[in-house]
Amino acid sequence: xxxxxxxxxxxxxxxxxxxxxxxxxxxxxxxxxxxxxxxxxxxxxxxxxxxxxxxxxxxxxxxxxxxxxxxxxxxxxxxxxxxxxxxxxxxxxxxxxxxxxxxxxxxxxxxxxxxxxxxxxxxxxxxxxxxxxxxxxxxxxxxxxxxxxxxxxxxxxxxxxxxxxxxxxxxxxxxxxxxxxxxxxxxxxxxxxxxxxxxxxxxxxxxxxxxxxxxxxxxxxxxxxxxxxxxxxxxxxxxxxxxxxxxxxxxxxxxxxxxxxxxxxxxxxxxxxxxxxxxxxxxxxxxxxxxxxxxxxxxxxxxxxxxxxxxxxxxxxxxxxxxxxxxxxxxxxxxxxxxxxxxxxxxxxxxxxxxxxxxxxxxxxxxxxxx
Ligand code: IPM
Ligand code: MG
Numbered sequence: 001x002x003x004x005x006x007x008x009x010x011x012x013x014x015x016x017x018x019x020x021x022x023x024x025x026x027x028x029x030x031x032x033x034x035x036x037x038x039x040x041x042x043x044x045x046x047x048x049x050x051x052x053x054x055x056x057x058x059x060x061x062x063x064x065x066x067x068x069x070x071x072x073x074x075x076x077x078x079x080x081x082x083x084x085x086x087x088x089x090x091x092x093x094x095x096x097x098x099x100x101x102x103x104x105x106x107x108x109x110x111x112x113x114x115x116x117x118x119x120x121x122x123x124x125x126x127x128x129x130x131x132x133x134x135x136x137x138x139x140x141x142x143x144x145x146x147x148x149x150x151x152x153x154x155x156x157x158x159x160x161x162x163x164x165x166x167x168x169x170x171x172x173x174x175x176x177x178x179x180x181x182x183x184x185x186x187x188x189x190x191x192x193x194x195x196x197x198x199x200x201x202x203x204x205x206x207x208x209x210x211x212x213x214x215x216x217x218x219x220x221x222x223x224x225x226x227x228x229x230x231x232x233x234x235x236x237x238x239x240x241x242x243x244x245x246x247x248x249x250x251x252x253x254x255x256x257x258x259x260x261x262x263x264x265x266x267x268x269x270x271x272x273x274x275x276x277x278x279x280x281x282x283x284x285x286x287x288x289x290x291x292x293x294x295x296x297x298x299x300x301x302x303x304x305x306x307x308x309x310x311x312x313x314x315x316x317x318x319x320x321x322x323x324x325x326x327x328x329x330x331x332x333x334x335x336x337x338x339x340x341x342x343x344x345x346x347x348x349x350x351x352x353x354x355x356x357x358x359x360x361x362x363x364x365x366x367x368x369x370x371x
Contacts, residue, residue, distance in 0.1 A: 001034040002306070003063040007041040008076075008085065009284025010294035011069020017296030017360040018067060018303040021323075024364045025307065025316040036063070040088035041071025041284075051087035057095060064270040065310035066092065066277040067303060070284035092277050093134055098264035099164065100171045101131040102305070103247045103281060105230075105254055108328045114255030114337045117227070124231035125253055128179065130172045131243025133264055135164045136194070138240050160194045160239065162201050169205040171265070172237035173212050179234055182213045186222045186238035186246065198239060219246070226250055247281065256336040257282040258295025261302035263309055272312030278302040292355035295334040297324055300363060323367035332362045 004019065006012035019035065026033050038056040039047055051071075060066055072085040092098065105127045112119040140157030147153075169185070176183045185202040187195035199216055206214040217225070219242045225232060226249050238246060251260045260281045268275035280298030288294055301324060308317035331351035338346050338353055346353040354362065 001036060001063050003060050003066050004035060004037045005040045005060075005066060005068040005071075005088075006037065006043075007069045007071040007088075007284065008043055008073045009070055009286040009289040010282075011041070011071070011284055013069075013290065013292070013294045013356050014280060014296045014299035015067060015069040017356055018299040020360055021300045021320060021363055021367065022303045022307065024367050025313075025320055028319065028368060028370075029313065029316045031313070031316075040068075040092075041085040042073050042076040044088065045076055045083050045085065050083055051085055052091050057091065060092070060095075063275075064272070065275065065306045067299070067306060068092075068277060068279040069299065070280070070282065073284050073286040075286075090138070093264065094139070096268055096275060096277070097134060097266040098277055099132060099134045099267075100168050100265045101129075101133040101243065101247075102175075102263045102265065103129040103131065103250070103260065105129065105250045105260065107254055108259075108325065110328050110331070111255040111259075111337060114339075115253055117230070117253060121229065121231070122253060126180075127230065127233040127250060128175060128235045129243060129247045129250055130168060130175065130235060130237040131247055132164065132168045132237075132239045133243075134240075134266075135160055136240035158192070158194050158241075160197060162197060165198050165201040166205060167267075169202045169237060172235050173205060173209040176212045176235040177209070181211060182215070182234035183209075184215045184217050184222070184233055184236045186217055186219050186236060186242055188219050188242075189216070190218060194239070202237070222246060223249060226253075251281055256295060258298050258334065258336045259301075260298050261300075261305055263302065263305040265309060270310050273308075273310050276306065276310050278306040278310075292357055293335050294356050295336045296356050296360050296363075297334075300324060300360070319367055319370055320363075322370060323363050326366040326370075327359070327362045330362065330366075332359055334359050 006015040040052040107125045137156050137158045140159045143156045145154040187198045189195040189199045264277045265274050304317040304320040307313040332354045333351050343353045
């Protein structure tokens, strides 16, 4: 069973799209998916006064996978508020110990014009960010603000235990084995103690993977290389906050944040694989919510990751990915991939401007017609 968490803003638009594509994949490959839905994020704050209710988490407990749209929006943006939409994300991450956040960045050659980077720099870009998701500054204690005799003071704490580093490093090396066999571990070992431990533990794990090339790189120089020669990277593994920042930077390469999927995995198993939470990396984009404008591809590709990792359906996952690639090749684009163009302008530029639903229709059609 899959639990959907449409959330806020464009979340419901893109989750509905992904659900249609996954159902179509089921009908093509001869399986039927069961679905349930829960409220989390701003909509849950409005309905129940909390970002996610315990009874809804208990429904999520029974799922093989969670498919989330987006949470948050200006309405709930008070950073000092005691209830905030992101608390739902942290609840899922900690409850299921989703310590490995996978963010693949693939470039579709047809979309090179939508990327801010020169096309020649994009050639060969195919990287996988593996971000540690349940440790570091996000959860370290103490954290808070206090009033001292000389003024206000705030503190956050950056702790890492070697086991937390070890388990995410293992995932990075295992995944590298299925790819180009290269891991870049990102840290700030010239300054931070946690980074020095990070480097040691990743090196130790790497010794078990002599077939995988390991490189250590400082986070500042990684940020620069991502924006200059991104094709250098295969698997990139890093701690929570560095991963948050670098994965948004890497996402820009694809031409639109709307294109990119993610999976958050932990140690919890399902009947056919690993339990996970899947979501596009874009946010709730409230300005275009409910207007049939959102790019559904990030969520649809998250659905493909769900099929592969949590349901053991690599065949259906590959078909969904192929259907997306074919649809892009046909020139179907949502507005985020055609900035400033109306329908006529898009036609003149050689592609078809599509809404969320029409782009999803095209993907479903491609999927069903795959040989
Ligand atoms: C992400 C987001 C979250 C994070 C926010 C919404 C708390 O930016 O998933 O990358 O920082 O982890
Ligand atoms: Mg982020």
